[in-house]
Amino acid sequence: MTGDARQKVMWSIGILVVLLYALFPVAWITSLSLKTPDQLGDRKFFSGIHFDNYRQIFKTSDFTHALVNSIGIAAIATFIAIVLAAMAAYALSRLDFTGKALILSGALAVAMFPAISIVGSLFQLWRNIGIYDTWIGLIIPYLTFALPLAIYTLSAFFREIPWELEQAAQVDGATPFQAFQKVIVPLAAPGVFTAAILVFIFAWNDFIFANTLTSSNSARTVPAALAFFTGGSQFQQPVGAVAAAAVVVTIPIIIMVLIFQRRIVSGLTAGAVKG
């Protein structure tokens, strides 16, 4: 075998290993979700395709409510976080002022903040002001803890934008608003979009706040609902239902990640390394 061919084989094996590493668990939970209750204990990796579990979870309000809560809360938190972070990132990357380093270190400190240190306080505060177990009660911590990620990612992207184009457009007769809307917005959009995906994934993933700051279907998100799923009867393990629900919340994220992989990678590394 020539060195070139051997190298190709080595790389192929390496790639195959990485693929297996990433996909095997996903394949397993999907296969589990497609089993019938009788097949759950058959100790097979794959036992055919049956949609019983999916039918079951979409019949119960526990899951459908949680799904709506997850989507709504994550979307609103993402929107607010991106608006606030975009304003700050614009100032940090374009304007000249003292205190930049302080703001960035502060954001870094928030990124490292342990959630458990404030869940007790928030639990108390939220009950006192009446937002315990509500959407807003989760949106507030989510958007806060997403801000550092969003600020770092957006600052990194904004630094790359050729802002002179804005002035050039104005010289060519565009109004300031037109210049902003027609020139800057299209240039900034990919960065904003990337930051939004990262923030959404962050909010979608949270368990500790969702677990401690909710007590019912009215705000409980999917990760927390999964932990409290019960089987059809007291003695039945909710394995099938949990697996089906897990697949439902995983598929959209996987699709999003696969479509926008290039952007996500640049956003993650820009936010963390350059940040």
Added chain:
Amino acid sequence: MEAATADRRTVAPPQAKVTDRAKAERKLAYLLCAPAVITMIAVTGYPIGYAIYLSLQKYDLRFPSQKEFVGLSNYIDVLTSSTWWSDVFHTLIITVFSVGLELVLGMAIALVMHRAIFGRGVVRASVLIPYGIVTVVAAFTWRYAVDPASGFLQGTFLLSDTAAPLTQQTGSYVMIILTEVWKTTPFMALLLLAGLSLVPDELHEAAKVDGANAAQRFFRITLPLMRPAILVALLFRTLDAFRIFDTVFIQTSGANNTESVSILGYNVLINRVNIGLGSAVSVLVFIFVILIAFFFVKVLGTSTAQQRGEEV
């Protein structure tokens, strides 16, 4: 912070040429940053202050009328309990093993991605999948894979017919660490890949000419040059791992001596509704996180702030 403002004031007059334009720009900058900064302070600073206040009270929601100031006695209770120290120990075991494994695996994946002649996109796409998956889902996935009632691993070469890893201590640790490593290695790999791309190819070529083999080039050139990237990645992941909650909650709920400090805080605060004692645990976790960050920044010299200062 006060010193910094004072400095600015004394420095300002000589530079009296601070133009209106510069002033307006600064004002705009503060206005733009204010909402984000105020939100972050209000939602982290205020609650941690409140947690400190609560931690100095005897305050149990089952007996709210007995609330009283007790000074540091909650801290003494926590710090003299064996539960706290064994939970710190459990958390450190999970942290050290998962971050260590992630570093090695992440470096391997980063090298595959960096040097790949083909298939780079496929590898990148696939490693992002664990990153995107909800931690709770990942924890359930691995739990069900080894659960005697639903798993497919019993009876294979990995597990005996009757094995139930999550009912034993070692098995529980293996599963928790495995789940953490699986879920977060991609993040590590991507950070390391970014660091790898900063290592100039010419250095490798030159070393090759000088007769250095692959291992020598990796340990003598790549690793030293990647030190900052590695330290930043380690800092992020160590703090993340130290806060571990989701995986432990789903897989063992802290049984078999796997209780982490975050699980302890949760149990005292939310299950036992002992707000005073729980807040003391919360504050101690906070202090530990600060100590770990301090260790990385001062002792190991993770110069994130410095790098950032230069690049902003």
